[in-house]
Amino acid sequence: MTASTEKEREKRLLVVVSAPSGTGKTSLCKEVIRQLPNLSFSVSHTTRDPRPGEKHGENYFFVSGEAFDQDVRDGKMAEWTEIYGNCYGTAKETIEREFDRGIDLIFDIDGRGGRQLAEAFSNVVTVLVLPPSMAVLKRRLVDRGTNKEADVARRLKQAAEEINGMSWYSYVIVNDVFEQAVSELKSIITAERCRHDHSRVERLLKNGIDF
Numbered sequence: 001m002t003a004s005t006e007k008e009r010e011k012r013l014l015v016v017v018s019a020p021s022g023t024g025k026t027s028l029c030k031e032v033i034r035q036l037p038n039l040s041f042s043v044s045h046t047t048r049d050p051r052p053g054e055k056h057g058e059n060y061f062f063v064s065g066e067a068f069d070q071d072v073r074d075g076k077m078a079e080w081t082e083i084y085g086n087c088y089g090t091a092k093e094t095i096e097r098e099f100d101r102g103i104d105l106i107f108d109i110d111g112r113g114g115r116q117l118a119e120a121f122s123n124v125v126t127v128l129v130l131p132p133s134m135a136v137l138k139r140r141l142v143d144r145g146t147n148k149e150a151d152v153a154r155r156l157k158q159a160a161e162e163i164n165g166m167s168w169y170s171y172v173i174v175n176d177v178f179e180q181a182v183s184e185l186k187s188i189i190t191a192e193r194c195r196h197d198h199s200r201v202e203r204l205l206k207n208g209i210d211f
Contacts, residue, residue: 011196013104014042014095014121015189016114018166019129020159022140024175028129029106031178032185039189042105043094045071048086061091079109079116090117104189111166125192126169127185132176134160 019025033039045061047068056062063071068087071077080089090107098105107117118124131137137159141152171188175181 009096009099010123012099012102012123013189013192013196014107014117014124015039015104015192016107016109016117016124016126016169017129017185018109018111018114018127018162018169019175020131020137020162021155022137022144022159023129023131024140024178024181025129026108028173028175028178028181028185029108031182032189033106035182036186036189038102039104039106040098042090042098042107044088044090044109045077045080045094046086046088048088061094078120079113081110081112089113104193111162114166114169123196125171125188126166127171127173127188128163128166128169129181130163130172130174132174136176 017025017029029041033041043057043059043061045063045068047063047065048060050056050060050062054060054062065087068080068089071091072080072089076091076093077089078092078095080087082088088109090109090113095105107113109117114124114126118126131140134156138152138156141155173181173184173188
């Protein structure tokens, strides 16, 4: 890798957006990606089977358990975790490929994945998305119509544990009014892009003027 390529990669961001189930982080991320240029979802690898309509390389990279385990042993995964018997993770190659294209990445992952990325990369931005209250979160889970009462209780308990475990995140957004939450996430990413883009200073000084 050339020094210029490495320098370009250092400007790129890995935006980790985490939240308890039912908080609306996926819709939030999709809308911000729609509105901001050069921003995309990171496509994860997974060992679970594709669901109807899902496409390899678009929704996930669907791989075998053996292939996933080998990638972990070979140090090819930037972060990974196991959820309900299936493995999910992000390949370092995926990040490098998008960075080389000048794309910042959003990660819709949990706190464990966020911690791994933050320990491996210096340009990670962590954003915790919260519901207005636990009562609102409960109502959202119930309104889905797919969660039984026991399942809702389990998810609420899990949500409290997840929120406590992600208290170290740099930014917090309360997803009460969706448009406001979108504006806040856009502002965070825009500010971080300005903070990391020192090339503007370099270009100004390089061009110079005649005194």
